[in-house]
Amino acid sequence: MRVRHAVAGILLLRIRVAGGALVLILFSLGVGAVGLRAVPAASGASCTAAQKAARQKALAAYRRRMIQDRKAYFKAHASKRERATFVKRQQSRLRTLQRAANCAIDRKPPALTAAAVSGSTLTLAFDETLAGSSPTSAFSVRVDNLVWPVTAVALAGKGVTLTLVLAVDGGQMVTVSYAPTVGALSDAAGNLVAAFADRPVTNSSAQPATPAPEPGYSPSIPAPSTAGRPPTDSPSLGEWGPKTGEPYWLPTTGTLHGLIVLVDFSDAPAIESVDFYKNYLEATAESYYRENSYGRLTLDLTTYPRWVRMSKPVEDYGLAGGPPMATVTAFVNEVTGLIDADVDFSQIDSIYVVGPESTGPRLNILLFRPVPGQGVVRDGKELRWGAVGGGALDRRGPTSNLFAHHLITHETGHLLGLADLYDASQHDGGALQDAWAGRWDIMSDNRASSHMFAWNKWLLGWLDPKQLRGLTAPGTTEATLTPLEIPGGLKAVVVPVSPSVFYVIEDRQRIGEDRELCDKGVLVWIVDGSRRNVDHNAVVQAAGRSYSDACGAIYDAGYDIGPGEVSTFEDSSVKVQLLAANPDGSYSVRVTRK
Numbered sequence: 293m294r295v296r297h298a299v300a301g302i303l304l305l306r307i308r309v310a311g312g313a314l315v316l317i318l319f320s321l322g323v324g325a326v327g328l329r330a331v332p333a334a335s336g337a338s339c340t341a342a343q344k345a346a347r348q349k350a351l352a353a354y355r356r357r358m359i360q361d362r363k364a365y366f367k368a369h370a371s372k373r374e375r376a377t378f379v380k381r382q383q384s385r386l387r388t389l390q391r392a393a394n395c396a397i398d399r400k401p402p403a404l405t406a407a408a409v410s411g412s413t414l415t416l417a418f419d420e421t422l423a424g425s426s427p428t429s430a431f432s433v434r435v436d437n438l439v440w441p442v443t444a445v446a447l448a449g450k451g452v453t454l455t456l457v458l459a460v461d462g463g464q465m466v467t468v469s470y471a472p473t474v475g476a477l478s479d480a481a482g483n484l485v486a487a488f489a490d491r492p493v494t495n496s497s498a499q500p501a502t503p504a505p506e507p508g509y510s511p512s513i514p515a516p517s518t519a520g521r522p523p524t525d526s527p528s529l530g531e532w533g534p535k536t537g538e539p540y541w542l543p544t545t546g547t548l549h550g551l552i553v554l555v556d557f558s559d560a561p562a563i564e565s566v567d568f569y570k571n572y573l574e575a576t577a578e579s580y581y582r583e584n585s586y587g588r589l590t591l592d593l594t595t596y597p598r599w600v601r602m603s604k605p606v607e608d609y610g611l612a613g614g615p616p617m618a619t620v621t622a623f624v625n626e627v628t629g630l631i632d633a634d635v636d637f638s639q640i641d642s643i644y645v646v647g648p649e650s651t652g653p654r655l656n657i658l659l660f661r662p663v664p665g666q667g668v669v670r671d672g673k674e675l676r677w678g679a680v681g682g683g684a685l686d687r688r689g690p691t692s693n694l695f696a697h698h699l700i701t702h703e704t705g706h707l708l709g710l711a712d713l714y715d716a717s718q719h720d721g722g723a724l725q726d727a728w729a730g731r732w733d734i735m736s737d738n739r740a741s742s743h744m745f746a747w748n749k750w751l752l753g754w755l756d757p758k759q760l761r762g763l764t765a766p767g768t769t770e771a772t773l774t775p776l777e778i779p780g781g782l783k784a785v786v787v788p789v790s791p792s793v794f795y796v797i798e799d800r801q802r803i804g805e806d807r808e809l810c811d812k813g814v815l816v817w818i819v820d821g822s823r824r825n826v827d828h829n830a831v832v833q834a835a836g837r838s839y840s841d842a843c844g845a846i847y848d849a850g851y852d853i854g855p856g857e858v859s860t861f862e863d864s865s866v867k868v869q870l871l872a873a874n875p876d877g878s879y880s881v882r883v884t885r886k
């Protein structure tokens with residue numbers, strides 16, 4: 293629409309503003325009939341609300357000024373041609389300002405249009421140019437349902453590139469989630485990218501080479517002297533054979549039904565809601581066992597829906613320090629009695645009693661595992677498995693975790709038959725109490741989550757013989773170890789050097805439940821089946837021996853390839869050489885038994 297109005301020296305400027313309203317502005321020039329052309333309104337550009345307001349302000353200011361400028365110019369210039377040129381210039385400037393002010397306010401957040409991954413590069417495409425600087429923690433990537441940390445985020449135009457901790461293999465299922473944080477992503481108009489969850493990612497990564505079939509290996513350790521006897525000490529004895537079929541342990545595959553009961557006391561009343569513990573504990577412990585067992589063990593947890601007030605102050609139960617099992621059993625007896633009317637205990641395999649944070653050391657983390665005949669009978673079932681403890685925060689790790697989470701994950705390991713791997717007597721010194729196995733197994737230092745090491749997984753029936761390579765005679769073998777966290781593939785080279793001593797060589801990567809480990813690489817373990825519980829029964833041969841509060845002891849134990857890394861382990865029995873560290877986190881290793 294281009295119209296020209298010139299009525300008796302009065303210029304009629306017709307402007308269509310956003311929304312279609314017509315605004316008529318009259319200019320009384322009194323200097324001849326020089327018309328201003330109306331400007332088409334639609335400009336197509338988008339802007340923020342603040343930008344639009346500023347542009348409208350600039351336009352109004354120019355309009356006010358242009359009349360005076362023109363008067364002044366006309367006064368000084370009589371030539372019609374010069375005047376016309378001047379007016380043309382003003383019109384042009386006005387049109388520019390009008391176009392800018394007519395921008396459409398952008399209220400549409402940028403939308404994700406595509407997500408693709410190739411190797412360790414995941415690209416997100418949006419429908420608008422992005423601004424912002426999101427931290428890596430804003431994105432969450434899962435590969436075959438394992439948490440796969442993002443190590444870098446880069447913005448370019450309409451794209452976001454995420455660098456992943458490891459390359460993804462072809463055929464793996466990848467999803468990406470985004471939760472806005474400080475420095476959240478937005479478009480130029482300031483519209484924030486909305487949170488999204490579990491968006492499928494197109495995976496164009498290369499398929500991994502198919503490894504040669506493994507012959508398989510089933511290590512056997514002579515039955516320990518305690519075999520066939522009920523486990524009378526707490527925690528378990530140093531029994532290192534397979535746990536399947538053992539009558540004193542819970543089944544290690546299938547489904548276990550666990551009951552969480554939150555209890556409080558007159559001298560330690562509950563502050564947090566039931567849901568606070570329920571949501572955290574059920575999700576963390578269930579996913580822990582699902583991932584660790586590669587789906588072979590389902591820990592199905594239910595939380596009793598109310599805090600249960602105990603009859604006596606917490607002090608009176610004698611649960612500080614290391615009380616005898618009968619004391620723990622008496623406590624569990626009262627807890628289960630208080631809720632017996634609501635709970636069918638015949639369906640419960642294990643029970644976890646959690647007190648509020650304020651119980652502190654008065655309610656120590658204790659295993660509930662009486663011998664057969666000394667448990668608690670409810671609804672015709674003898675309850676003999678569980679744990680009790682306070683629900684405080686463990687602030688030692690890289691992120692704070694509830695002790696109660698570790699209460700379930702670690703103590704359930706004992707219920708399945710695993711031994712403690714830390715130095716309970718602390719004869720290696722306080723800070724290095726965990727120096728034998730460090731953070732490398734949840735049965736050792738559990739300041740943060742971690743997988744169980746390959747030997748423990750084999751004990752529990754979560755690894756097949758074909759996932760172990762045995763070097764059963766002097767000689768050399770070359771193998772490709774796949775990350776322990778990922779289902780399938782070769783998980784360990786096992787070297788028996790005596791009837792009870794085994795070297796276990798495995799690959800650990802910072803993904804899934806291992807994502808908070810402070811190092812990655814190939815671990816060399818020495819498992820000694822002749823040792824009792826908490827007595828050098830499984831010791832990591834550390835490439836480094838550092839300690840930090842966040843990471844714990846020997847956090848840098850991984851053998852690796854790269855600057856500053858140690859790539860060869862050697863002692864009088866075994867030599868392990870790293871040949872290659874592959875982008876997908878696997879390692880090619882050469883293992884020699886002398």
Ligand SMILES: [Zn+2]
Binds near residue numbers: 703
């Ligand atoms: Zn323990």
